[in-house]
Amino acid sequence: MTSAPAQPDSRPARLITDGLEPKNWVILVTLLVGWHADRLAGIGWGLVAALFSAVIPILFIKWGEKKGHWGDRHVRRRQDRLYVIPGILLSVAAGLTLTYCLGGPREVTALVIAMLVSLFVVLAITVWWKVSVHTAVSAGAIAILVLAYGPWPLLLSPLVPVIGWSRVKLRDHTLAQVVVGTFLGAVVGGAVFQLLR
Numbered sequence: 267m268t269s270a271p272a273q274p275d276s277r278p279a280r281l282i283t284d285g286l287e288p289k290n291w292v293i294l295v296t297l298l299v300g301w302h303a304d305r306l307a308g309i310g311w312g313l314v315a316a317l318f319s320a321v322i323p324i325l326f327i328k329w330g331e332k333k334g335h336w337g338d339r340h341v342r343r344r345q346d347r348l349y350v351i352p353g354i355l356l357s358v359a360a361g362l363t364l365t366y367c368l369g370g371p372r373e374v375t376a377l378v379i380a381m382l383v384s385l386f387v388v389l390a391i392t393v394w395w396k397v398s399v400h401t402a403v404s405a406g407a408i409a410i411l412v413l414a415y416g417p418w419p420l421l422l423s424p425l426v427p428v429i430g431w432s433r434v435k436l437r438d439h440t441l442a443q444v445v446v447g448t449f450l451g452a453v454v455g456g457a458v459f460q461l462l463r
Contacts, residue, residue: 276435276436278432279431279432279433279435279436280432280436282428282429282431282432283340283400283429283432283433283436283438286400286404286425286428286429286432287339287340287400288320288399288400288403288404289320289321289323289324290320291403291404291407292316292319292320292381292403292407293316293320294407295377295406295407295410295411296312296313296315296316296319296320296374296377297309297312297313297316298312298411298414298415299312299315299373299374299377299410299411299414300312300313300315300371300373300374302373302414302415303371303372303373303374304371307371308371308373308374311365311370311371311374312374314361314364314365314370315361315365315374315377315378317361318357318358318360318361318362318364318378319357319358319361319378319381322357323353323354323357323358324339326350326353326354326357327339327341327350330349330350335349336349336350340400340438342438344392344395344396347389347392347396348389348392348393351385351388351389351392352389354385355382355385355386355389358378358381358382358385359382361378362375362378362379362382365378372462372463373414373463375462376458376459376461376462376463377410377459377463379458379459379462380406380410380454380455380456380458380459380462381406381455383454383455383458384402384403384406384450384451384454384455384458387450387454388402388450391446391450395443396439396443397443397446397447397450398430398433398438398439398443398444398446398447398448399447400429400430400432400433400444400447401426401429401430401433401444401445401447401448401451402447402448402450402451402455403451404425404426404429404448404451405426405447405448405449405450405451405452405455406450406451406452406454406455406456407451407455408420408422408423408426408452409451409452409453409455409456409459410455410456410459412456413456413459413460413463414463426448427448429444430444430445430447430448
């Protein structure tokens with residue numbers, strides 16, 4: 267699917283897409299899982315996970331955007347994602363190696379592995395179809411937080427369809443792509459985290 271121009275009244279959708287982008291969810295979930303795992307020390311490990319899973323990937327994406335390799339930080343073209351996602355995978359794998367080798371908390375390690383596995387699944391699908399990373403990451407983050415903290419993070423779940431709406435409104439994804447992204451993130455991310463924590 268190639269992106270069509272956004273509709274003129276799409277400012278709210280753009281604000282939602284930008285404000286609730288994957289990087290922000292990753293930072294939230296890494297810090298909260300870190301806190302759950304080992305309080306203040308866990309926050310430190312969460313910051314390490316956030317560095318390799320959110321900060322370095324967004325810097326890589328912005329570098330590619332500046333060089334003209336892809337259009338913007340949301341990497342709209344499916345073909346461009348086939349280059350971006352492996353770069354993100356390398357960064358997340360480096361963070362996992364560091365966390366594991368330095369004895370990071372089991373829950374934080376499980377979280378990073380869950381993100382890594384989810385990214386591999388997204389990459390496999392991206393070879394032929396452009397699944398929504400926005401809904402995959404938000405749904406996966408909520409599922410993992412529910413497993414760690416209990417039901418209260420379900421209060422965040424209405425944000426997932428709102429994000430999905432924004433992606434469809436901006437014509438970056440179809441309804442099917444946001445639904446599959448939601449299912450993938452919650453099921454794959456949640457299952458791997460639960461299995462390993």
